[in-house]
Amino acid sequence: MRRALRRDPLAPRKRRVPEAWRQPLAVAGAVIALAWLVIALAAPFLAPHDPLAQDLPRLAEPGPGHWFGTDQLGRDILSRVMYGARVSIPLTLLLVAMSVLVGGLLGAAAGYFGRWVGETIMRIADLVFAFPTVILAMVVAAALGASLTNAVLAVLVVAWPAYARVTRGLVLGVREREFVLSGRLLGFSPWRSLRVDVLPNVTGPILVLATLDIGTALLLLSGLSFLGLGAKPPSPEWGAMVASGVEVFDSWWVATFPGLAILTVVLAFNFLGDTLRDALDPRTARAIKERAL
Amino acid sequence: MKTTGTRARHPLARFLIRRILIALLLAWGITLVTFVLTNMVPGDPVAANLGQRALGDPAIVAQWKAEHGLDKPLPEQYLLHLQGILQGDLGTSQQSHRPVGDDLAAFVPATLELAGAAILISLVLGVAFGVVAALRRDRLPDHLLRVLSLIGISVPTFWLALLAFYVFFYRLQLTPGSGRIDPGMTAPGPITGLHTLDAALTGQWDVFASAVGHLITPALVLALYTIGLLTRFTRSAVLEVLGQDYVRAARAKGLPGRTVLFRYVLRSALVPIITVAGLAFGSLLSGTVLVEAIFAWPGVGQYAYKSATSLDLPAVMGVGLVVGVVYLIINLIVDVLYGIIDPRVRLQ
Numbered sequence: 167m168r169r170a171l172r173r174d175p176l177a178p179r180k181r182r183v184p185e186a187w188r189q190p191l192a193v194a195g196a197v198i199a200l201a202w203l204v205i206a207l208a209a210p211f212l213a214p215h216d217p218l219a220q221d222l223p224r225l226a227e228p229g230p231g232h233w234f235g236t237d238q239l240g241r242d243i244l245s246r247v248m249y250g251a252r253v254s255i256p257l258t259l260l261l262v263a264m265s266v267l268v269g270g271l272l273g274a275a276a277g278y279f280g281r282w283v284g285e286t287i288m289r290i291a292d293l294v295f296a297f298p299t300v301i302l303a304m305v306v307a308a309a310l311g312a313s314l315t316n317a318v319l320a321v322l323v324v325a326w327p328a329y330a331r332v333t334r335g336l337v338l339g340v341r342e343r344e345f346v347l348s349g350r351l352l353g354f355s356p357w358r359s360l361r362v363d364v365l366p367n368v369t370g371p372i373l374v375l376a377t378l379d380i381g382t383a384l385l386l387l388s389g390l391s392f393l394g395l396g397a398k399p400p401s402p403e404w405g406a407m408v409a410s411g412v413e414v415f416d417s418w419w420v421a422t423f424p425g426l427a428i429l430t431v432v433l434a435f436n437f438l439g440d441t442l443r444d445a446l447d448p449r450t451a452r453a454i455k456e457r458a459l
Numbered sequence: 460m461k462t463t464g465t466r467a468r469h470p471l472a473r474f475l476i477r478r479i480l481i482a483l484l485l486a487w488g489i490t491l492v493t494f495v496l497t498n499m500v501p502g503d504p505v506a507a508n509l510g511q512r513a514l515g516d517p518a519i520v521a522q523w524k525a526e527h528g529l530d531k532p533l534p535e536q537y538l539l540h541l542q543g544i545l546q547g548d549l550g551t552s553q554q555s556h557r558p559v560g561d562d563l564a565a566f567v568p569a570t571l572e573l574a575g576a577a578i579l580i581s582l583v584l585g586v587a588f589g590v591v592a593a594l595r596r597d598r599l600p601d602h603l604l605r606v607l608s609l610i611g612i613s614v615p616t617f618w619l620a621l622l623a624f625y626v627f628f629y630r631l632q633l634t635p636g637s638g639r640i641d642p643g644m645t646a647p648g649p650i651t652g653l654h655t656l657d658a659a660l661t662g663q664w665d666v667f668a669s670a671v672g673h674l675i676t677p678a679l680v681l682a683l684y685t686i687g688l689l690t691r692f693t694r695s696a697v698l699e700v701l702g703q704d705y706v707r708a709a710r711a712k713g714l715p716g717r718t719v720l721f722r723y724v725l726r727s728a729l730v731p732i733i734t735v736a737g738l739a740f741g742s743l744l745s746g747t748v749l750v751e752a753i754f755a756w757p758g759v760g761q762y763a764y765k766s767a768t769s770l771d772l773p774a775v776m777g778v779g780l781v782v783g784v785v786y787l788i789i790n791l792i793v794d795v796l797y798g799i800i801d802p803r804v805r806l807q
Contacts, residue, residue: 425618
């Protein structure tokens with residue numbers, strides 16, 4: 167009897183696994199993303215060949231010894247794809263972090279200070295939104311000169327306004343709350359109030375947005391490299407590798423495998439992001455189902 | 460009080476005027492951005508356009524700069540640029556030595572045909588898939604469409620274009636190769652500049668078939684991303700409306716499901732769908748740069764790429780301006796549709 171009453175029989179059962187992990191898509195996304203992270207970290211141990219060595223037969227079909235085939239310079243594509251993870255993944259993460267930082271700070275300043283500061287920042291953001299992303303990024307990248315660093319800067323130019331808009335909206339909502347006002351009455355300077363009271367309350371949604379954005383950022387960055395405005399040869403960057411496959415497109419493996427690498431990384435983060443959004447968006451299926459019950 | 464009266468009497472007109480004024484302001488901003496971007500950056504157009512030998516000769520460099528107005532101070536260059544735009548003069552391309560306006564006039568219709576076909580495909584398939592996913596929520600079709608639409612937004616467009624070209628043209632020989640019509644065929648008389656429409660209008664059905672054949676693969680490749688996007692958004696928009704009391708009331712009073720779906724649900728869900736479609740058009744214009752490169756489609760995307768890599772400043776500014784303004788007009792149309800569909804928007 168005592169044993170039976172130790173738990174309240176009417177209380178809802180605790181779920182052993184968090185809701186998000188019960189979603190097969192989220193699990194698949196996490197596993198793929200983790201696998202790529204491991205590949206990126208351990209590429210020197212995992213890759214069967216030197217990614218830059220041109221010592222294999224040229225344009226060999228996939229087979230034993232070179233499972234993804236070789237390119238027109240006799241380099242092993244599997245090794246290049248693995249080493250490519252060390253180029254693309256850290257750069258994409260850095261790029262998103264920089265967009266969050268720049269856009270977040272500008273958006274927070276716009277929301278908190280309002281007036282002409284806010285107006286100026288948001289009108290500049292509007293202007294960036296007035297251009298299709300690839301076209302603007304391409305113009306910036308071309309003008310700065312073709313290099314991977316400049317491609318990152320170009321994507322940053324088109325990526326920050328989204329964060330500025332969202333952060334501004336969130337800050338506007340928090341700014342008038344009582345705990346922020348009481349901080350101001352206690353004599354906090356505007357910057358201190360922004361840092362201590364406002365920003366910690368808006369970071370959650372911004373991080374979700376950042377997860378959703380990782381895939382888009384990688385697509386843009388590799389797209390610029392594909393156009394010849396990013397990584398320079400012989401760097402094993404995935405977009406540039408697909409571009410080199412255009413010249414020999416009857417050797418399908420040259421472009422196919424680096425493209426698959428981009429697809430799987432983007433897909434992994436989109437699987438994760440989509441589940442995250444579903445869990446947080448009150449308008450999606452789960453919330454409606456619960457309302458109906 | 461008078462303003463309140465006018466607002467109450469002509470809310471749509473006021474809404475339209477305000478939107479158009481904002482659009483004009485943004486259009487001016489676009490000229491400023493394209494100008495600043497192409498001038499404030501370290502790339503040197505002189506080095507990009509003159510050969511090594513000519514670069515060593517100061518006289519030739521000075522003459523080239525004077526020819527392209529690059530010897531004047533920046534604000535004066537901008538005013539000249541703005542004055543030119545107002546007179547329909549976008550400058551002369553340093554690469555093709557033709558007026559940028561003429562170049563763009565030659566390339567814009569091809570891109571509009573491609574992007575137009577893609578947005579049409581996306582709207583039809585994306586909305587249909589989204590509605591099916593919402594109605595079959597949490598069942599097999601929903602899960603399947605969710606995975607498919609996520610794959611759609613994750614595929615690198617340039618890679619898919621290459622793959623489609625390889626499989627359908629090179630291997631299976633199902634589709635014609637690059638370009639807009641078969642080589643050897645003459646393009647139909649330029650009425651609209653869209654080959655499919657012009658061929659149909661002039662009754663040249665063999666040209667029409669060829670133009671459609673050439674259009675279908677790049678348009679599908681381009682559309683995949685927006686199909687995924689629209690499927691996801693349509694699904695959540697329809698789901699939100701399905702949960703509303705008035706939909707339940709409509710069902711309760713015995714209206715047939717089809718009527719409820721088309722008259723009640725889809726009409727309300729249309730507002731967010733149209734917004735996303737407007738945004739999707741922007742991503743289509745972006746995608747054209749990548750798709751046109753693979754299919755050798757003679758459009759603005761290729762022109763933009765060629766002029767950006769050779770630092771052809773007048774051409775880059777022209778492309779930025781035209782594409783920016785096209786995007787602006789699309790967004791204006793979206794805003795206006797918004798106001799027409801949802802009367803609450805006009806009063807905000």
